[in-house]
Amino acid sequence: MKRRKFIERLSVTSLGLVAVSSTIIACNKTVKEKRGSTTVLQPIRPVVIATWNTPLAVETAAKILQNGGAALDAVEQGCRIEEANEKGQSVGKGGLPDREGNVTLDACIMDEKGNYGAVLGVKNIKHVISVARKVMEDTPHVMLVAEGAEQFAVSKGFEREDLLTDSSKKAWEQWKVKSEYKPIINIENHDTIGLLAIDKNGDISGACTTSGLAYKMAGRVGDSPIIGGGLFVDNEIGGASATGLGEEVLKTVGSFLIVELMRQGKSPQEACEIAIGRIVNKQGKDFKNFQVGYIAVNKQGETGAYSIHEWFSYNLYKEGENKNIKSDYFNKQKA
Numbered sequence: 304m305k306r307r308k309f310i311e312r313l314s315v316t317s318l319g320l321v322a323v324s325s326t327i328i329a330c331n332k333t334v335k336e337k338r339g340s341t342t343v344l345q346p347i348r349p350v351v352i353a354t355w356n357t358p359l360a361v362e363t364a365a366k367i368l369q370n371g372g373a374a375l376d377a378v379e380q381g382c383r384i385e386e387a388n389e390k391g392q393s394v395g396k397g398g399l400p401d402r403e404g405n406v407t408l409d410a411c412i413m414d415e416k417g418n419y420g421a422v423l424g425v426k427n428i429k430h431v432i433s434v435a436r437k438v439m440e441d442t443p444h445v446m447l448v449a450e451g452a453e454q455f456a457v458s459k460g461f462e463r464e465d466l467l468t469d470s471s472k473k474a475w476e477q478w479k480v481k482s483e484y485k486p487i488i489n490i491e492n493h494d495t496i497g498l499l500a501i502d503k504n505g506d507i508s509g510a511c512t513t514s515g516l517a518y519k520m521a522g523r524v525g526d527s528p529i530i531g532g533g534l535f536v537d538n539e540i541g542g543a544s545a546t547g548l549g550e551e552v553l554k555t556v557g558s559f560l561i562v563e564l565m566r567q568g569k570s571p572q573e574a575c576e577i578a579i580g581r582i583v584n585k586q587g588k589d590f591k592n593f594q595v596g597y598i599a600v601n602k603q604g605e606t607g608a609y610s611i612h613e614w615f616s617y618n619l620y621k622e623g624e625n626k627n628i629k630s631d632y633f634n635k636q637k638a
């Protein structure tokens with residue numbers, strides 16, 4: 304973090320002064336400035352950040368944290384809100400199906416100890432984020448796929464249900480008329496939820512859940528459930544999550560890249576911008592056809608977000624306020 308930013312957030316104790324020339328000692332949880340009396344940087348906590356316009360999910364997570372709950376519970380419960388929201392056509396029940404008309408869900412979760420659990424290509428189970436948590440906590444594995452994941456979920460008491468809603472079925476039937484398969488993601492309208500939280504203890508967790516690309520090939524999995532792709536958390540440093548065309552996120556291991564950039568001293572905002580730059584530089588002009596958006600938070604509670612195109616937004620809970628914020632973006636040229 305830049306020295307100037309440290310100084311801006313220093314809470315001054317008895318002297319009522321901030322001495323720019325004095326020594327700053329950084330450690331994981333606080334930063335202390337010593338000059339006779341001690342001045343302590345207060346990290347911002349709790350913090351919740353989530354992709355897209357997801358106020359209810361963020362509010363749900365924030366309430367858990369305000370009551371002293373763990374970041375892991377907050378991110379899981381926040382994701383469950385979107386999984387149950389049938390109007391969201393990219394997550395959980397009501398998600399758009401693959402080309403065969405099957406809704407298949409992907410999710411992953413990561414806790415403050417670096418544990419990780421994921422499920423890929425799961426049918427008939429709505430709350431896949433909770434299944435991912437069970438994989439993390441109740442099995443010696445990190446990933447379960449398709450039927451195996453579904454059977455595991457049922458063995459843990461999850462109920463099977465039809466995830467295809469009338470409106471998603473209708474949309475799929477309309478798509479079938481032309482069956483045009485373009486493995487691109489539109490720029491304006493998708494809403495995979497990636498959610499990162501820091502609790503009052505300063506512990507960071509993250510979660511990500513999606514139905515993936517609409518009308519994808521059967522068996523296709525994107526970045527969302529893949530560690531380092533759609534999500535990465537390192538409790539010493541921070542966390543990052545992605546939305547958009549998963550193939551491009553995976554090729555650059557986007558969320559891991561952002562956390563590693565923060566480890567090297569970049570702010571969350573700088574790290575998100577560099578990670579988007581990596582995709583854009585690799586794709587040349589093709590980046591005009593797809594969207595990727597990133598969110599990030601560091602251990603101090605600073606946040607960042609950046610996307611290729613306009614129309615990416617995120618919800619941020621910080622210092623008691625939950626706001627939807629338009630992300631800055633790379634492609635400022637009007638089409």
Ligand code: SD4
Nearest residue numbers: 493494495515525547549
């Ligand atoms: C995927 N990243 O499966 C996901 C799609 C997405 O909002 O973000 N949709 O590639």
